[in-house]
Amino acid sequence: MAVRMRTYYDKAYKGKKKDFLNLLKERIDSGRRTFVVTANPEIFMLGRKLPEMNEALSDEETLIVPDGIGVIRGGKQLGYEFEERIPGVEICEELFAYADQKGRSLYLFGAEKSVLEDLAARVRREYPNAVLAGCTDGYVQDKEKVFREIVEMQPDIVLVALGAPKQELLIHRYYRRGEKGVFIGVGGSFDVLSGRKKRAPSFFIRHNLEWLYRIASEPKRLKRFWDSNIKFLFELRKEKHGNR
Ligand code: UDP
Numbered sequence: 001m002a003v004r005m006r007t008y009y010d011k012a013y014k015g016k017k018k019d020f021l022n023l024l025k026e027r028i029d030s031g032r033r034t035f036v037v038t039a040n041p042e043i044f045m046l047g048r049k050l051p052e053m054n055e056a057l058s059d060e061e062t063l064i065v066p067d068g069i070g071v072i073r074g075g076k077q078l079g080y081e082f083e084e085r086i087p088g089v090e091i092c093e094e095l096f097a098y099a100d101q102k103g104r105s106l107y108l109f110g111a112e113k114s115v116l117e118d119l120a121a122r123v124r125r126e127y128p129n130a131v132l133a134g135c136t137d138g139y140v141q142d143k144e145k146v147f148r149e150i151v152e153m154q155p156d157i158v159l160v161a162l163g164a165p166k167q168e169l170l171i172h173r174y175y176r177r178g179e180k181g182v183f184i185g186v187g188g189s190f191d192v193l194s195g196r197k198k199r200a201p202s203f204f205i206r207h208n209l210e211w212l213y214r215i216a217s218e219p220k221r222l223k224r225f226w227d228s229n230i231k232f233l234f235e236l237r238k239e240k241h242g243n244r
Helices: 005-011 017-030 041-049 051-058 069-077 088-102 113-126 143-153 166-177 189-193 202-206 210-217 221-240
Strands: 034-039 062-066 105-110 131-136 157-161 182-185
Touching: 005 041, 005 051, 005 062, 005 221, 017 034, 017 088, 017 182, 034 041, 034 051, 034 088, 034 166, 041 051, 041 069, 041 221, 051 062, 051 166, 062 069, 069 210, 069 221, 088 105, 088 113, 088 157, 088 182, 088 189, 105 113, 105 143, 113 131, 113 189, 131 143, 143 157, 143 166, 157 166, 157 189, 166 182, 202 210, 210 221
Parallel strands: 034 062, 034 182, 105 131, 105 157, 157 182
Antiparallel strands: none
16 A cells, blocks of 8 residues: 555654754753654655655654655645744754753764865864764765664764665664664755855745755756655645545
8 A cells, every 4th residue: 555645744743843952952861762854755755665764754763853844835735734844954053052062972974075074174163062973974885884883883963964765764774773872864964064055045944945945056956856846745635635
């Protein structure tokens, strides 16, 4: 039977960003193992297509937050209300600050080498109390091996920026091997946090048009946008009218 979007929507976090960030901080403090998916329509569509991604999203321990407005608008069609977006970039920044405040350890995995170096330099400069347990760029040959080693190190926070579904599949496959750690798939966030790519101007963010800004500044995203977001709307419509 086809996967229903409602499976993901039922378990997605619908509350305020601030409350979610507090929940993550509690989990860091208590050492409770946690996996966060920062969802956009593309991620939900990948769940329908790939059985292992579906498993990762459906797992009762996996937390799903609405990174993109597409997830929130789509949810509305099915009757789900979300308080607000919880973008991966903002989660990262908040956790950098928390690691700095509490002296927690942090591992950065993903993005191009020079991007990662810039981000690591920023973290060392702006968050000097955070313990940078290590960083590895996302173009190493054996990502599985690198990730298994990261899990063994047991840092408090592990940010994985390899793009979907790679980052979610890796985390889902291995994160339970360690005893603790908050693991988050953060997509292109390192590009923004390093200063390499600009986040959309605040006008776009405030009006929920960040997606439009991203397509306009990187037109090659248009096909991806069509493939995931437009098909996503069709799927939701089918589901809403009971064809699934
Ligand atoms: N990336 C990587 N290794 C790969 C492929 C991609 O580290 O083999 C990185 C890429 O450099 C970028 C991120 O993964 O920083 C994916 O970014 P994208 O904007 O595609 O992700 P989105 O936020 O749209 O999911």
